[in-house]
Amino acid sequence: MARRVGMEVSIGISEAVSACDVDVISAYPITPQTHVVEHLSEIVAQGRLDAEYISIESEHSAMSACVGAAAAGARTFTATCSQGLALMHEILFIASALRLPIVMAVANRALSAPLNIWNDHSDAMSDRDCGWIQVFAENGQEAFDLTVMAFRIGEDPRVLLPVIVNFDGFILSHVVEPMELLSREEVAKYVPPYVPQIRLDPRAPVTMGPVGIPEIYTETRLAHDHVLRESKATVEEAFAKFAEMFGRQYRSVETYRAEDADVLLLTMGGISETAMSAMDRLREQGKSVGLVRLRLWRPFPFGELAAALEHCKVLAVVDRALSTGGPGGPVASEVKAALYHQANRPTVVEFIAGLGGRDVRVEDFFTIYEKAAKVLAGGTLPPFEIIGVRS
């Protein structure tokens, strides 16, 4: 049965990747890298994992090598974040459009300048439309479990898309948490062997990545959009099967003390646990407030979000990134767009918190609730507000 251990979350992800018996790992080994691939290189060197470990000169090359390995039919993994993810940018679109089920862990961090290595979601938001399935983990256990699930989801013949597992830099990546690890034998029963539908093979040559002339490109984009949308059913299946086999239930959208709440807060990632503590305290005071958390970012869980917000009057979205010169927070923009066609939609108020490693405390969620409660009572707020900013 599962072993419960205290382990740094990055190391836990490495163990998940090892349990998934990957064939190829290609990664840039230096900043902004985490222990995820450092520990994987140790696992390979120890002979615990029979994989090709490619230490490479940049993240652009790392993702390119992953594309090549996956095209040859290998189960492939990499990890990065921040400037590294930005450097991968153009290859991310190629990996997804070629339908290569690479799995990547992203320890979300801010983008420079000014140089900042700390946690926020600026990196992930810059790659929103890269065509990958994207999930956000809340804690170490979830980061481990989502990594295992990512291989099953991405490699499913109905899907064949790459998957990003986002987990917050430092506040998760470098923190020791209790985790129940799954053994390779247990994972093998959950993640079937990868059977590529097409692969590069010199004995039977095919063309991958041909030119998409204007007469065809539009159709390829629709095909990509279709499969990414439809992958949600496979994601839900993977969640259900995981719960059945290992006892931990995951959903695309989670709610916490949200039943009949007038005010809901919406978060993604690690700050959700802090928000849950705040919800407990506010509920003790008799406030009608709860939490909604998006776990699945792409494909966007439109139906589940609408269901979670059914009774909500004011929704406060807490973003971890700023869309400069735009409407405010990128998650809030998506949520508002998702709700636009609903007749019975909550008023959405926007907050941005925790940029570049600024601490997000329980008290910050009290502040957000109080401001949202003022809107519930008929007050107004500016289009968005950055929590704790000095001005």
Next chain:
Amino acid sequence: MAKLGTDTKWQDLTLGLFLPDAGNARLNLTGSWRSIRPVWSHERCIRCGICDMFCPDAAISEDGAGYYSANLDYCKGCGICARECITGAIEMVQEES
């Protein structure tokens, strides 16, 4: 697979637009892009093969006697061969329509 064209629906596309055969670039006769063509002078040519090595489209080949010429189905007329030729044996000549 049916040939891709203006009547191809998105549902008909292969996985990731892969093509089940290789070497499809041959079907695309990019020579139609050309406005100037390379012409070799055998008097000046020293048969070094630099033009062949530098041709970005692999459109230049050796004729068995050591001299070179371009396959005009694929030569785009970029002029790199003429630029690189040590003896100036290649002249780019205007295409007449």
